[in-house]
Amino acid sequence: MHDTGPSRIDQDKRTPCGAGEDKGFNADALLQKEGFVFERQIGSHRSYSKKGINRPVVIPVYKQVDPFIIRGLIRTARMTRDRYFEHLKQCR
Numbered sequence: 036m037h038d039t040g041p042s043r044i045d046q047d048k049r050t051p052c053g054a055g056e057d058k059g060f061n062a063d064a065l066l067q068k069e070g071f072v073f074e075r076q077i078g079s080h081r082s083y084s085k086k087g088i089n090r091p092v093v094i095p096v097y098k099q100v101d102p103f104i105i106r107g108l109i110r111t112a113r114m115t116r117d118r119y120f121e122h123l124k125q126c127r
Contacts, residue, residue: 066108068122081096088112
């Protein structure tokens with residue numbers, strides 16, 4: 036059986052910027068702020084979609100995400116680099 040997303044308990048622990056207690060990067064919160072909707076999770080990869088974006092954004096569920104994965108996420112989501120850094124500032 037596949038995980039259908041964060042549990043209610045996990046969602047309640049999140050801060051407004053979507054970071055957990057460690058204040059780390061949270062791609063889930065970033066994508067939701069940008070209007071993406073969680074579709075499914077297969078193994079350690081979560082898939083998000085947004086109307087007008089042809090390709091789903093797929094992110095791994097790891098404690099640390101490599102910079103090249105974040106760059107790909109930004110490119111696939113058609114997000115500007117400035118918008119990404121604006122989100123990071125909100126999380127500090």
